[in-house]
Amino acid sequence: MSSKQEQVIAEGMTLGVIGAGVMGQTLIRGLVASGLIGRERMWAGDKNASTCELASAALQIPVEVDFQSRVSTADLILICVKPPDVPAALAALRNAGLRRETLLISIVAGVATDRLESVLGSENPVVRAMPNTACIVNEGMTVICRGRYAEKQDLERARHIFEAVGKCLAVDEVHFNAITALSGSGPAYQFLIMEALADAGVRVGLPRQLALTLVAQTALGAARMVLTTGRHPASLRDDVTTPAGCTIGGLLMLEDGRIRSVLARAVEEAAKIAGHLGMAPTKVSESAAAQRSGH
Ligand SMILES: NC(=O)c1ccc[n+]([C@@H]2O[C@H](COP(=O)([O-])OP(=O)(O)OC[C@H]3O[C@@H](n4cnc5c(N)ncnc54)[C@H](OP(=O)(O)O)[C@@H]3O)[C@@H](O)[C@H]2O)c1
Structure with missing residues (x-):
């Protein structure tokens, strides 16, 4: 472990994870195995009670539907929900007293930092990341970029998290859909x-x-x-x-x-789809209106 990573631990960082599905659990397991953050400094929230029960038993950390009271304790929160669930997840954080300095790291495919910031409606630092499931065996490949309110040190903080579970590179956000298709x-x-x-x-x-x-x-x-x-x-x-x-x-x-063109077409198609994932309404009001009208 590098001295920079040790410094993060020394700071006594508390990590919250919103969405304890495949990726949320993968990252928690990887981070626990790496020793970067202890279980006592992690919690997770999920909207599904049975997921909470299973994840909590498997991960040995609190995983709760009612995670709101923990939000203000977090120095860093990983957003690990599917793209359409982003508005509800961010609204829950905002309403639960998210601290202005808490760093949000979103691994959500297709949702850009400016969209995350506008849906969140605060000036919290936001880092967007695209990891992959190999984080579970410490061989993950993650790329990161920062939003408008995130400083260099926020990006470094995110880098330490993902370097604990594999390789991590900072890239321009313009490449995210292509990277989602290739390494995600x-x-x-x-x-x-x-x-x-x-x-x-x-x-x-x-x-x-x-x-x-x-x-x-x-x-x-x-x-x-x-x-x-x-x-x-x-x-x-x-x-x-x-x-x-x-x-x-x-x-x-x-x-x-034609193995080369088959692989290229597969990645091209996946990149196209990644580009549409964040197109769903991301304002809470829009999504609530859509639900009310049955769309
Ligand atoms: N899977 C991959 O290989 C991969 C790689 C890189 C990035 N990603 C990104 O990672 C994100 C999560 O993917 P995943 O495969 O882990 O999905 P997943 O297994 O469906 O996990 C998402 C979890 O979040 C829960 N959830 C939904 N809305 C919530 C809310 N408002 N508050 C709290 N919990 C909520 C879901 O509950 P319900 O099941 O009840 O909806 C589910 O348990 C996606 O945005 C994806 O683009 C995935």
């Missing part, structure tokens, strides 16, 4: 590719569990080679393609199947 959704693409390769292993006679272990460790090794050597993947691939060998034969079949 990325683990799902990798799972599908690994599943398909494991099936391929079964097709050529391997027991399924052995095939899956071979595929997963191979993916891990290849990723580490790219990250540690800094070499271009094409150059690493050239190293293992013997003339007239089996690898070049396999690669030819992948190219015949």
Whole structure:
């Protein structure tokens, strides 16, 4: 752990998490495992009572529907709800006495910092983040950017949180939809590719569990080679393609199947969808009106 991270702990930061679903729980587990913040300094809120019960038992922290009285204790709050639930979640924080200096970190796909700020209606520092589920095994990939009221040190604070569960890069907000499509959704693409390769292993006679272990460790090794050597993947691939060998034969079949354009189209489609996620009404009044009119 770096001295900067230790400094954050020394400050005795209290972390609240709104939305104890897949990502909320993933980040809490990752942070607990990293030792950055102790369980006694974490709480979570969720609108679903059964989620609260299950998450509270699994995470060993308070997870409550009635979390309002805890809001003013938080130095930092992670917003981990789906895009349409943002207005209600922010209204609950505002009405529960959110302190002006509490840093809000939103991991919500498609909702920009200016929209978060206008829905919140206060000058709280806001950082937008796009992590992925690999945070649960300390191999997350997260990008962050800051809103208009957030200072450099707020961004640093968010960086410490996400570096405790993987890599974290500060980027321009203009790239967020593309990044949501590439690394936010990325683990799902990798799972599908690994599943398909494991099936391929079964097709050529391997027991399924052995095939899956071979595929997963191979993916891990290849990723580490790219990250540690800094070499271009094409150059690493050239190293293992013997003339007239089996690898070049396999690669030819992948190219015949247009694997590059299929992957590019998948990311393009996901980026388009990410761009529309935040389009739902985000004003409390708008959303309440829509609910009343049944839309
Ligand atoms: N999943 C990923 O891989 C991933 C990666 C990066 C970012 N994200 C972003 O992370 C966010 C959460 O995704 P997720 O997959 O964790 O969703 P999720 O599993 O549905 O979790 C969201 C939780 O928040 C609860 N909730 C909804 N409104 C609330 C409110 N007003 N106050 C308190 N709790 C509330 C939901 O309860 P109900 O179920 O009762 O509605 C649910 O338990 C999304 O915005 C997504 O874009 C997800």
